[in-house]
Amino acid sequence: MEKNICLLPGDGIGPEILAQGVRLLEACASKFGHRFTFTNALLGGAAIDATGNPLPDETIRACQKADAVFLAAVGGPKWDNLPPEQRPERGLLGIRKALGLFANLRPAMLLPELAGACLLRADIASRGLDLIVVRELTGDIYFGEPRGRDIRDGLRVGYNTMIYNEVEVRRIATVAFETARKRRKKVCSVEKSNVLETSRLWKEVVVETHKQYSDVELTHLYVDNAAMQLVRDPSQFDVILTGNIFGDILSDEASVITGSLGMLPSASLGDSGPGLFEPIHGSAPDISGQDKANPLATILSAALMLRLGFDMGEEAAAIEQAVRKTLADGFRTADIMESGKTLVGCKEMGSRVLERL
């Protein structure tokens, strides 16, 4: 298969970690007889420095033409004092919007090799943690109108609107059910339908959509309970389906309990057109340019691109297994270092995974 991948290295450790992801993709292409071509484009601080704009039109065009977008991270202290609309993070929100990416998929997995890093009690961690949060990304209280600040009866008030329409709910529910079909076939829909009308509509539409997915088990949890269950027994979850604000919070909770920020990939998908694949962490300016960054979240994002973007499950699994083998063989970057293991830098970690692929 031939695929064009648009690369957005961004800032800080971005270029270092993305380079390792690209090495793995190239090796995977030659192992499985594919041809991947790469286009580079500017985003974030790097784009501000070169053009004055965190998301140049040329970058949008390059992403739209690609089969997938592979992003590292943006931002850093150099650009922190710019006005909000000129900051690197604006580029990130802008590219998601330009590509119509309404679904954010965040796997959280506890690899047995890194069980020591998990923030949960050993007996809970030993039951395993392998879930994916499917979060709606373009609606909900973050975008609902009206929103604003006012003076009412002499008091300052702030207000936002939590709103979903049935089309928005159906399309994200469909993503969750399709994702579950490729996994353990369980979806847990998370909302607050005991209190919120928006959530009652959410639940109704999820139940309707489920009729086409009778092979997938559907359960429901209120968000407060879901937050508890995630730390009490995360092994019960396969796919968690939820809206924008609940997903924002739960996906961070789900990833932090694994204890390894430098290990976690993510995907953002739209109806059609290229998906965007990126590690969940930021540009880590404190370790940038020192060959210390952990490239594994980026390498695992490449695997996610193969599986979800190109339907190349076998190729994705090959990269994931190479990562696990590298960890099992004792190689660690500083952020996941334990005694008795071998400390390696960003490039060497990439090389070790490559050898095992």
Ligand code: NAD
């Ligand atoms: P961060 O994720 O960049 O770093 C938090 C801590 O984790 C730091 O100590 C960093 O060294 C460490 N870390 C992160 N990724 C690592 C990796 N791959 N290997 C080893 N250690 C790693 O978050 P922050 O410090 O809050 O933000 C730094 C910059 O990144 C800010 O400008 C922020 O706006 C931006 N940011 C960007 C994204 C993105 O591009 N998607 C996400 C979050 C933050």
